[in-house]
Structure formats: C-alpha cells, structure tokens
Amino acid sequence: MTTTVNGPSPEQREAFTTRLRHGREAISERWHHAPRWVRWALLAAVIVFFYALPNKEFYQYLGPIPTPGANFTQVLFTVSIYVLMAVGLNIVVGFAGLLDLGYFGFFAVGAYTVAVLTSPSSDIKTLWPWLVVVPIAIALTMVSGVMLGTPTLRLRGDYLALVTLGFAEMIRIAAVSSEFLKGQRGFNQIPHPPGQYADGRPVFGVLDARPYYWLVLTLIILVVIGVRNLTHSRVGRAWISIREDEDAAQLMGVPTFKFKLWAFAAGAAIAGLAGALFAGKQNFVNSQNFELLNSIIILAAVIFGGSGNIVGAIVGGGLVAYMIERFRGIELFGIELYEFRFLFFGVVLVVMMIFRPQGLIPNRRRAAEFKDRRKEVTVGE
Amino acid sequence: MLLEIEDVSLLYGRIQALHGISLTVGEGEIVALIGANGAGKTTTMRAISGIRPVASGRIRFDGEDITKLRADLRVRRGLCQAPEGRGIFPGMTVLENLDMGAYTRRDRAGVAQDLDRVLTLFPRLAERRKQHGGTLSGGEQQMLAVGRALMSRPKLLLLDEPSMGLAPMLIQQIFNIITEINEQGTTILLVEQNAQQALARAHRAYVLETGRIVKSGTGQELLHDPSVKDAYLGVA
Numbered sequence: 001m002t003t004t005v006n007g008p009s010p011e012q013r014e015a016f017t018t019r020l021r022h023g024r025e026a027i028s029e030r031w032h033h034a035p036r037w038v039r040w041a042l043l044a045a046v047i048v049f050f051y052a053l054p055n056k057e058f059y060q061y062l063g064p065i066p067t068p069g070a071n072f073t074q075v076l077f078t079v080s081i082y083v084l085m086a087v088g089l090n091i092v093v094g095f096a097g098l099l100d101l102g103y104f105g106f107f108a109v110g111a112y113t114v115a116v117l118t119s120p121s122s123d124i125k126t127l128w129p130w131l132v133v134v135p136i137a138i139a140l141t142m143v144s145g146v147m148l149g150t151p152t153l154r155l156r157g158d159y160l161a162l163v164t165l166g167f168a169e170m171i172r173i174a175a176v177s178s179e180f181l182k183g184q185r186g187f188n189q190i191p192h193p194p195g196q197y198a199d200g201r202p203v204f205g206v207l208d209a210r211p212y213y214w215l216v217l218t219l220i221i222l223v224v225i226g227v228r229n230l231t232h233s234r235v236g237r238a239w240i241s242i243r244e245d246e247d248a249a250q251l252m253g254v255p256t257f258k259f260k261l262w263a264f265a266a267g268a269a270i271a272g273l274a275g276a277l278f279a280g281k282q283n284f285v286n287s288q289n290f291e292l293l294n295s296i297i298i299l300a301a302v303i304f305g306g307s308g309n310i311v312g313a314i315v316g317g318g319l320v321a322y323m324i325e326r327f328r329g330i331e332l333f334g335i336e337l338y339e340f341r342f343l344f345f346g347v348v349l350v351v352m353m354i355f356r357p358q359g360l361i362p363n364r365r366r367a368a369e370f371k372d373r374r375k376e377v378t379v380g381e
Numbered sequence: 382m383l384l385e386i387e388d389v390s391l392l393y394g395r396i397q398a399l400h401g402i403s404l405t406v407g408e409g410e411i412v413a414l415i416g417a418n419g420a421g422k423t424t425t426m427r428a429i430s431g432i433r434p435v436a437s438g439r440i441r442f443d444g445e446d447i448t449k450l451r452a453d454l455r456v457r458r459g460l461c462q463a464p465e466g467r468g469i470f471p472g473m474t475v476l477e478n479l480d481m482g483a484y485t486r487r488d489r490a491g492v493a494q495d496l497d498r499v500l501t502l503f504p505r506l507a508e509r510r511k512q513h514g515g516t517l518s519g520g521e522q523q524m525l526a527v528g529r530a531l532m533s534r535p536k537l538l539l540l541d542e543p544s545m546g547l548a549p550m551l552i553q554q555i556f557n558i559i560t561e562i563n564e565q566g567t568t569i570l571l572v573e574q575n576a577q578q579a580l581a582r583a584h585r586a587y588v589l590e591t592g593r594i595v596k597s598g599t600g601q602e603l604l605h606d607p608s609v610k611d612a613y614l615g616v617a
C-alpha cells in the first residue's frame with residue numbers, strides 16, 4: 001500500500017464516535033432500566049450459553065464461530081484462561097490505575113509452583129497432588145506480588161511499569177536457563193485435578209478439555225462475584241480515588257500505598273490461580289509458555305475491552321484470545337493468516353485508540369474521567 | 382497553638398523550595414499565607430498535609446509531633462486540605478466526591494449532618510449532586526473541593542487558593558463562606574493570590590518570599606504595610 005495514512009477528519013471521527021456512543025448508550029440505558037428479573041434472566045441465559053458452548057452438539061450450529069484450525073474445546077479453554085487473567089489484571093490496571101507490564105510473570109510463578117511441587121521431573125520430588133498445591137501457588141504469587149510492590153508502589157510514575165516488565169523477563173530467563181526450572185525440557189506428568197465419574201474414569205483427563213473449561217468458567221464467575229463486591233465497598237472507592245487522583249486520595253485520608261499493594265497482590269493471586277489451572281490441564285510446563293508478548297496481549301485486552309469495567313475486561317480478554325486462535329488455519333493468497341495475527345491485532349488497537357480510547361465497554365465513571373474539564377485550564381503545580 | 386511549624390525545609394530533588402520556615406496557627410483563627418508565584422505556598426501546604434516529606438524541622442499539630450506521620454493518618458488527626466487546582470475526583474459524582482471527604486469517618490449520623498451543612502453552604506452543589514465532578518465548571522469544582530474537605534470535619538482546614546479562577550462575584554461568595562466556616566468553629570490556614578481579600582478576612586498573616594517567611598502580623602497590619610501594598614496589593 002502506498003497511500004499515506006491521514007487520521008480521520010474531525011467530523012468523520014465525531015460522526016463515528018457519536019454513532020458508536022449512541023449505540024452503546026442505548027444498550028446500556030435499556031440494560032439499566034430493564035426490570036430486575038429481565039436482567040437476571042439475560043445473565044442466566046448468557047451463563048448457560050457459555051456452559052453449553054464446548055459441546056459439539058451445540059456449537060456445530062453456530063456457523064463460523066467454532067475455530068476451523070484448532071480443536072474448539074481446547075481453544076475455549078485457552079480463551080477462558082485469558083478471560084480469568086483479564087479480570088485479574090483489570091483490578092490492577094482498571095481499578096487502581098497501576099500499569100503492570102509483566103502480569104504474565106505471575107502466571108508463570110503459579111504454573112511453575114505447581115510444576116515443581118507435583119511433577120516427577122522436579123528435583124525436589126515432593127509429588128504432591130494438584131489440589132494441595134493450588135493454594136500454595138496462589139499464596140506464593142501473592143507473596144511475590146507483595147515483594148515486588150512494596151518497594152515500587154511507594155514511588156510515583158513509571159517505576160512500576162519498568163519493574164514489572166523486568167520481573168516478567170527475569171522469570172522467563174530463569175525458566176529458560178535455570179537447571180532447577182528445566183528450561184525447554186520442562187516438567188512432565190503434572191497431575192490433573194481430582195475427581196472420577198461413577199465408572200471410574202477421571203473427570204479431568206487428557207483428551208477432553210471440556211471439564212477444564214467448565215472449571216475455569218466456574219472460577220471466573222466466583223472471582224467476578226468477589227471482585228464486584230469489593231468494588232462496591234470502601235476498598236473499591238479507595239481504588240477509584242487513587243486512580244483518579246492519588247494526591248487527592250491521600251488528602252482525604254486514604255492509605256494509598258496499602259490499597260495499591262492490595263490491588264497488586266489480588267491481581268497477582270488471580271494470575272497465579274490461572275497458572276495453576278493451566279499447569280493442571282497441560283500436564284506439561286516448559287519455558288516456551290511464557291513469552292513477554294503474552295503480558296502485553298492481556299494488558300491490551302483489558303484496555304481494548306474497557307479498563308475499569310469487569311464486563312469490559314471479560315469481553316476484551318475473550319475477544320482478543322479468541323481472535324488470535326480464530327486465525328489459525330485460514331489462508332489468504334497462500335499466506336497463513338495466523339502468522340500475521342499480531343499485525344492485525346496491532347492495527348485494531350491503533351484504530352481503537354483513535355476512535356474509542358476508553359475501550360469497547362467503558363465504565364461510566366471512566367468515560368467521565370475522559371471528559372475531565374480540569375484539563376481545560378492549565379493548573380499551576 | 383493548634384499548628385506549629387518550626388524551621389521547616391523542603392527539597393524537590395536538589396531544588397530547595399522551603400528554607401526553614403516557622404509559623405503558627407491558633408485554635409479558631411484564620412491565618413493567611415500570601416506570596417508571589419513560586420514562593421512556596423503550595424509547598425508549605427504539602428509539608429503540612431504530609432504529601433511531601435520535609436528535609437528538616439518540626440511540625441506539631443494539636444500537641445503531637447506529626448513531622449513523620451503519614452498523610453492519611455494526619456487526616457484522621459483532624460487536618461484536611463482542599464488542594465490547589467481543585468483536585469476533585471473527575472469520575473465521581475458530586476455526592477460521591479463529598480462522600481470521599483468523609484472517608485475516614487465512621488459516624489454516619491454526623492456525616493449526614495455535615496452533608497446537609499455543606500449542601501446548605503453551597504446550594505450550587507446541591508443542584509448538581511448527581512453530576513460528575515469532571516464536568517463541573519471551574520467555580521463549581523472549587524466549591525466541591527472546599528465542601529469535600531469540610532466533610533472530614535477537620536480541626537484545621539487548609540485551603541490552597543480557593544478563589545483561583547473564579548469570577549469576582551464568586552470570589553466574594555467563597556470568602557464569605559470561608560468566614561462562615563470559621564465562625565462555625567473551624568480553624569483555617571488560607572493560601573491566596575488574592576491578598577486584598579485574604580488579609581481583610583484573616584486574623585493573622587504571613588508573607589512568603591522564595592521559600593522564606595519575610596513578614597508576619599495581623600491581617601490589618603499587613604494590609605496597611607507599604608511594602609506589602611507595593612508587592613501584593615497592586616497599589617503603588
């Protein structure tokens with residue numbers, strides 16, 4: 001292509017965003033004014049839909065939605081892991097307004113904790129069952145979050161972004177080169193979650209990904225309920241105030257450091273849980289699972305969906321992870337589209353930032369922050 | 382004395398913004414702090430509210446040494462600041478902003494009472510209680526910042542340029558409100574560019590120049606001081 005890219009004219013941009021806004025606001029208005037039972041019924045329908053989704057008897061009627069190039073149930077599992085992580089990262093980035101560029105590092109800590117404590121390839125040979133190790137994995141990721149956050153969250157500015165980036169890279173390098181973490185060879189025979197059917201077959205086996213997906217889906221629902229309750233409490237108010245104006249929050253008596261650390265640790269714990277689930281499903285963990293790009297993708301997904309909004313994070317995480325997988329096996333002019341997935345993804349993000357910087361489904365408050373009139377005047381500091 | 386600052390210095394990196402300033406605020410007073418742009422008025426407020434650590438010196442509040450106390454704990458001791466440049470929460474509604482002012486309080490009845498009081502003081506805020514802070518006009522934001530600070534029911538209210546950017550009518554109004562708040566029993570430390578009004582309302586005042594206190598006296602004394610007139614009151 002040789003055309004130069006001129007941004008859209010202000011009028012075009014205005015017209016486009018107005019249309020988008022009206023569309024969304026109409027939906028959002030309807031939703032907020034619908035009777036309670038309608039909302040519950042819709043919510044229940046959505047939940048039932050997602051529980052039914054991995055069944056072939058159901059998804060074969062869904063046209064182009066199932067992925068042609070990959071086992072759809074496996075894809076759904078991957079997508080659900082991304083959604084869980086997006087919900088976790090949304091606490092950090094969306095609610096408390098902290099820029100975490102190394103979120104995947106916590107996922108790695110969770111996965112490796114499970115691997116080291118359960119796998120026969122591990123040097124320490126504890127061979128503990130999966131279920132016992134999950135709480136340990138979550139606790140360890142939380143501790144690593146606190147250790148990382150304590151020195152950095154006291155500082156303002158971009159330190160956190162840098163430190164988290166460094167942390168994720170450090171974990172990756174340790175995974176690649178440390179003898180203890182087995183590099184490329186990795187850990188195998190990581191046990192699955194427990195449970196048997198009446199006939200003695202394990203619920204969580206090797207071939208069928210559905211039980212894992214259902215497990216993650218259930219955990220997502222529980223985590224979302226927990227996060228929602230938190231955000232409607234004093235804790236949530238404190239996070240929002242920190243995001244909007246940290247100095248002002250402190251001047252109102254909010255212990256800002258404490259709440260930032262909590263948000264950071266809570267986010268880390270959820271990533272740790274995701275890592276533990278991943279290890280339990282995959283059976284195998286090695287250094288290739290933890291590329292830096294993954295951290296960026298999750299962050300982009302949260303911003304894309306509308307950071308600060310739980311539904312936005314779910315939609316963002318789900319869509320992004322799904323789109324990446326959807327490209328697999330599609331050829332255009334003899335080129336496998338999957339190879340260009342990140343290019344496509346980058347373009348979508350750029351377009352998004354031009355037309356809709358607050359994300360697909362922004363939080364109402366967040367939208368108001370974008371309208372902040374204080375930016376109209378130059379304020380002497 | 383409710384607040385005593387003794388020989389406080391403060392650094393921004395290598396730049397020294399305060400060079401050993403001392404001042405006091407007595408219970409029930411309005412004390413004004415005036416000075417040119419960049420004199421260090423906001424910096425003094427930051428030192429008192431604890432947003433910035435001091436390099437040396439001591440700050441005592443209500444008989445307690447708070448020099449090293451965290452900012453949020455100072456609020457619990459009864460010290461609250463309405464920051465310069467308003468510092469309201471743009472994504473929160475007027476009511477939610479006011480609610481944040483009462484963040485440290487647990488006495489619901491008292492909070493409801495203070496909310497009534499603030500909404501009576503600022504009828505404009507009452508009209509706009511559901512509007513987002515960020516979309517308020519400059520003057521309304523200023524009122525919100527003052528109202529929000531009042532919601533913590535402070536013993537000492539720190540106001541950093543409450544009249545900044547307001548129309549003359551509103552300036553008059555906000556100073557009337559400040560006097561009213563004070564008469565209702567709140568001690569006030571007031572930073573102002575609008576020296577005329579500030580000195581007229583204050584019991585005592587200090588003049589700050591490049592990080593040093595160069596003059597102090599009652600509001601009336603300074604109002605009639607030739608050098609103050611020259612530098613800050615715009616009359617030759």
Ligand SMILES: Nc1ncnc2c1ncn2[C@@H]1O[C@H](COP(=O)(O)OP(=O)(O)OP(=O)(O)O)[C@@H](O)[C@H]1O
Nearest residue numbers: 380381393396398417418419420421422423424425
């Ligand atoms: N965050 C900062 N970093 C570095 N220097 C700063 C910072 N904040 C203030 N200063 C400097 O400290 C000095 C005092 O600033 P301060 O904001 O206290 O002035 P002020 O008296 O409030 O002025 P104004 O009337 O313009 O609000 C100025 O020279 C300013 O440039």
Ligand SMILES: [Mg+2]
Nearest residue numbers: 381422423465
């Ligand atoms: Mg100032």
